[in-house]
Amino acid sequence: MEWYLMVWKRYAQFSGRSRRKELWMFFLFNTIVGAVLYSCALAAAWHSGALGSMLFGLYFIYLLAALIPGWAVGARRLHDTGKSGWWWLIAFVPFVGAILLIVWWATDGQAGENQYGPNPKAAAPVNMVG
Numbered sequence: 524m525e526w527y528l529m530v531w532k533r534y535a536q537f538s539g540r541s542r543r544k545e546l547w548m549f550f551l552f553n554t555i556v557g558a559v560l561y562s563c564a565l566a567a568a569w570h571s572g573a574l575g576s577m578l579f580g581l582y583f584i585y586l587l588a589a590l591i592p593g594w595a596v597g598a599r600r601l602h603d604t605g606k607s608g609w610w611w612l613i614a615f616v617p618f619v620g621a622i623l624l625i626v627w628w629a630t631d632g633q634a635g636e637n638q639y640g641p642n643p644k645a646a647a648p649v650n651m652v653g
Contacts, residue, residue, distance in 0.1 A: 527552040530596045537608055539640045541599035546628055549596050553589050560585055597624070602639035603632035 526548035533539075560582040568575025598608030604627050613620040635642055 524548075524552065530592045533595065533599075534592050535595055537595050537598045538602075539599055540603040540632065540637075540643045541596050542603065542632065542643045543600070543629065545643075546596050546600045549593065553593065557582070557586065557589075597628070599639075600628050602637075603643060604628075604630050605633045605637050605639075 526545045529545055530541075530549040560578065564575055564578035564582050567578050594611065597611055601608050601610050606627060610627070611624070613623055632642065632644070
């Protein structure tokens with residue numbers, strides 16, 4: 524949960540580097556929160572159209588709010604592997620783009636400092652090592 528909150532604290536920070544754990548924990552918790560909101564909205568829509576509409580609105584507001592931090596942590600993760608954050612745009616290439624991003628995000632970051640900043644593994648707080 525700390526890793527998920529760390530992304531929200533660095534909301535629109537596209538500079539620097541992020542660890543794999545920060546990216547994947549954000550995506551995991553983001554998926555869980557989105558699925559719970561969507562399920563609640565769907566269930567409420569069966570019983571009360573007004574409540575369902577309100578919860579669907581909340582779901583879409585959450586998705587929009589999580590868009591920028593998701594892009595930012597993805598760019599910082601690319602920085603950790605030594606690539607520009609602009610490589611995010613490869614996601615628009617059907618099939619191949621998403622696969623390349625996943626591979627790059629899963630790749631271990633560069634050891635030591637690179638052009639985007641110090642190694643985030645070395646700078647991690649003691650309670651977040653792992």
